[in-house]
Amino acid sequence: MFKSMSALFLKDIKSELRTRYSINSLAMFIIVTISVILFSVGNEKLTPFMAGGMFWVIVFFTAMSGLSRAFVSEEERGTTMTLQLIANPDTILGGKMLYNMVLIFSMNIVTFLLYTAVFDSFIIKNPDIFFLVFSLGNIGMAVSSTIIAAIISKAGSKGTLYPVLSFPILLPLMLMLIDLTKLCMDGTTFADTQIEIFFLLCYDVLMMTASFLLFDFIWKD
Amino acid sequence: MDKIHYSLQLQDVTKIYSRRTIFKNINAGFHSNGIYGIAGSNGTGKSTLVKAIANIISPTSGKVHHQKNNVMIEEQHLHNEVGFLSPYFVFYEEFSAEENIDIFLKIRGIEKNSGLIDTLFDRLVLNKRRGDAVKTYSSGMKQRLKLIFALSHTPSLLILDEPTSNLDDAGKEQFYGIIKEYADKSVILVASNEKNDLALCSSVLNLEEYK
Amino acid sequence: MVKKIFLYVLLAVVSIVGIGFPIVKNPVNWYEYPLIPGLEENAKIIFFHVPTSWLTVIAFFMSTYFSIKYLRKKNIIDDAKAYTSAQLGMIFCILATVTGAVWAKFAWGSFWSWDPRQTSIFAILLIYGALFALRSAIEDEQKRATLSAVYSSIAFVTVPFFIFIMPRIMKGLHPGSADDSTAGPLVNFKMNGNMQVVFYLSLLGFTLLYAWMWDIGYRSYLLKEKIEKSEKKD
Numbered sequence: 001m002f003k004s005m006s007a008l009f010l011k012d013i014k015s016e017l018r019t020r021y022s023i024n025s026l027a028m029f030i031i032v033t034i035s036v037i038l039f040s041v042g043n044e045k046l047t048p049f050m051a052g053g054m055f056w057v058i059v060f061f062t063a064m065s066g067l068s069r070a071f072v073s074e075e076e077r078g079t080t081m082t083l084q085l086i087a088n089p090d091t092i093l094g095g096k097m098l099y100n101m102v103l104i105f106s107m108n109i110v111t112f113l114l115y116t117a118v119f120d121s122f123i124i125k126n127p128d129i130f131f132l133v134f135s136l137g138n139i140g141m142a143v144s145s146t147i148i149a150a151i152i153s154k155a156g157s158k159g160t161l162y163p164v165l166s167f168p169i170l171l172p173l174m175l176m177l178i179d180l181t182k183l184c185m186d187g188t189t190f191a192d193t194q195i196e197i198f199f200l201l202c203y204d205v206l207m208m209t210a211s212f213l214l215f216d217f218i219w220k221d
Numbered sequence: 222m223d224k225i226h227y228s229l230q231l232q233d234v235t236k237i238y239s240r241r242t243i244f245k246n247i248n249a250g251f252h253s254n255g256i257y258g259i260a261g262s263n264g265t266g267k268s269t270l271v272k273a274i275a276n277i278i279s280p281t282s283g284k285v286h287h288q289k290n291n292v293m294i295e296e297q298h299l300h301n302e303v304g305f306l307s308p309y310f311v312f313y314e315e316f317s318a319e320e321n322i323d324i325f326l327k328i329r330g331i332e333k334n335s336g337l338i339d340t341l342f343d344r345l346v347l348n349k350r351r352g353d354a355v356k357t358y359s360s361g362m363k364q365r366l367k368l369i370f371a372l373s374h375t376p377s378l379l380i381l382d383e384p385t386s387n388l389d390d391a392g393k394e395q396f397y398g399i400i401k402e403y404a405d406k407s408v409i410l411v412a413s414n415e416k417n418d419l420a421l422c423s424s425v426l427n428l429e430e431y432k
Numbered sequence: 433m434v435k436k437i438f439l440y441v442l443l444a445v446v447s448i449v450g451i452g453f454p455i456v457k458n459p460v461n462w463y464e465y466p467l468i469p470g471l472e473e474n475a476k477i478i479f480f481h482v483p484t485s486w487l488t489v490i491a492f493f494m495s496t497y498f499s500i501k502y503l504r505k506k507n508i509i510d511d512a513k514a515y516t517s518a519q520l521g522m523i524f525c526i527l528a529t530v531t532g533a534v535w536a537k538f539a540w541g542s543f544w545s546w547d548p549r550q551t552s553i554f555a556i557l558l559i560y561g562a563l564f565a566l567r568s569a570i571e572d573e574q575k576r577a578t579l580s581a582v583y584s585s586i587a588f589v590t591v592p593f594f595i596f597i598m599p600r601i602m603k604g605l606h607p608g609s610a611d612d613s614t615a616g617p618l619v620n621f622k623m624n625g626n627m628q629v630v631f632y633l634s635l636l637g638f639t640l641l642y643a644w645m646w647d648i649g650y651r652s653y654l655l656k657e658k659i660e661k662s663e664k665k666d
Binding site: 238239240 | 572573574661
């Protein structure tokens with residue numbers, strides 16, 4: 001089962017490296033968004049809380065611009081049936097989730113490095129807690145956006161629909177992440193944040209369970 | 222190797238798309254190896270029926286039972302028992318023919334039988350081009366590659382939807398030769414309107430009768 | 433017919449009594465409401481704001497319930513039920529948001545302040561909006577029903593987070609919030625007898641209104657679909 005998933009994942013990576021469909025545009029997207037924020041802020045100094053919130057705004061929009069490809073590209077080229085013939089739904093959802101997780105992790109690490117370099121007020125005082133929050137947040141985002149991508153790919157892949165459907169689902173996650181980031185910037189202890197980190201974990205687990213339960217309905221016509 | 226006994230039973234299979242009935246109450250059984258035909262003029266739902274059999278779409282009502290050596294095959298494992306050739310099938314065009322086949326086998330989790338695949342490439346005259354990207358292939362070459370795809374994981378149920386479309390006469394003969402060879406090893410369903418295709422079949426299910 | 437007249441009378445009485453009866457410091461007569469410190473004259477909106485919010489939530493649950501039922505049984509009637517409930521939920525959600533914002537302006541000084549419950553109702557509004565956007569994008573009836581049912585079910589998973597997480601992140605202003613000094617539900621503590629009666633009558637009236645509208649709504653939706661189908665065939 002896991003072998004099949006990783007084979008599907010490797011196929012997507014290989015295909016991406018060969019076509020460079022999203023990597024280039026995602027990289028540009030991150031640079032463009034950060035520049036826009038830089039221009040709009042001008043010489044003003046961002047308050048730490050704003051800097052923390054803004055970071056997740058960039059992450060959200062980058063995710064929205066790139067993560068739907070996982071399913072939409074298959075639907076566009078007509079390879080959905082190919083996948084149906086070679087794997088069961090669980091394998092396909094698992095493989096696509098894995099791919100989106102790797103994509104979002106690499107994307108967000110780049111965003112984080114650039115963002116830290118550009119905005120002085122974005123200083124994380126608890127890197128260890130932040131790393132945990134960041135990882136759980138990325139997983140949650142990848143999971144939710146993968147299942148929404150599956151929905152919109154079957155809805156005739158209307159591009160604008162993706163953020164519209166994703167935002168309400170990602171909203172509780174985003175609010176938790178923004179709050180935790182603020183706490184990490186203020187300097188906090190693990191004891192103070194553990195309940196929220198626990199909820200973050202719950203979000204990931206619940207969304208993943210719901211996705212695997214519901215994917216069969218989306219996948220089979 | 223023990224002989225595999227595959228049996229397929231359709232029970233009241235009905236498909237309705239947006240309140241338009243494609244076919245209804247199909248009852249049929251395919252219990253021994255051999256070639257069976259599914260006929261019907263355009264739009265009678267041949268492709269829809271074979272997709273329902275391959276579990277790509279679910280019928281509106283009714284059931285399809287797959288059995289291998291008298292054991293029911295679970296839905297989770299069905300995809301590895303079925304070989305499927307369809308005009309709607311699309312390869313990953315940025316990969317070469319061989320890469321496509323390799324990737325599919327890896328995702329299936331099935332060990333590659335190099336001997337079998339080499340023979341198939343050879344017999345279908347694709348050997349020289351097996352390293353080229355599928356996007357450079359002609360439609361006839363893609364059709365040949367589809368047959369390799371359908372056979373590459375040694376399925377016990379083979380579904381061929383319009384197997385000889387886009388093929389030249391030589392290609393058709395190669396196809397018929399291979400299909401006949403598999404007839405005593407597996408259950409083969411051929412959905413087609415071509416007289417020559419249906420001539421291979423021991424019996425034909427006519428979809429016109431299930432309106 | 434009797435049901436409709438009863439509902440009409442009930443809602444008329446609730447509206448008149450809810451708005452008309454005066455609020456006084458020390459209620460003596462049966463028709464007087466007590467003065468609740470911090471709410472004063474604004475208190476009357478409670479007869480409309482709470483029922484609409486309550487129905488927003490009920491409609492959301494009903495919609496999810498029928499969505500899951502649709503996924504299990506694939507009966508198109510369940511989809512019509514879920515969809516109609518979502519439509520009504522959207523209407524009540526807007527009403528609750530507007531009455532809430534008006535009340536907030538007078539009680540807390542601004543129309544919107546991202547109190548946990550305000551945030552949650554905003555999220556429900558977004559979910560409904562997304563659901564309708566999704567539905568209008570899909571042509572095929574079964575596909576539309578399946579995908580919107582899946583989406584409702586996924587959206588439902590976020591509910592516990594709004595209930596448990598929002599109050600931790602944001603300052604609560606609503607009565608009954610964790611850091612509200614007056615603690616405890618407003619209903620039991622500060623309302624006197626007649627106010628409670630009107631309140632519960634209003635809750636009942638609005639719930640019956642919802643049930644009635646929902647019943648008509650999903651049946652007319654099914655009829656509409658049927659007519660459109662037969663027109664297509666001709």
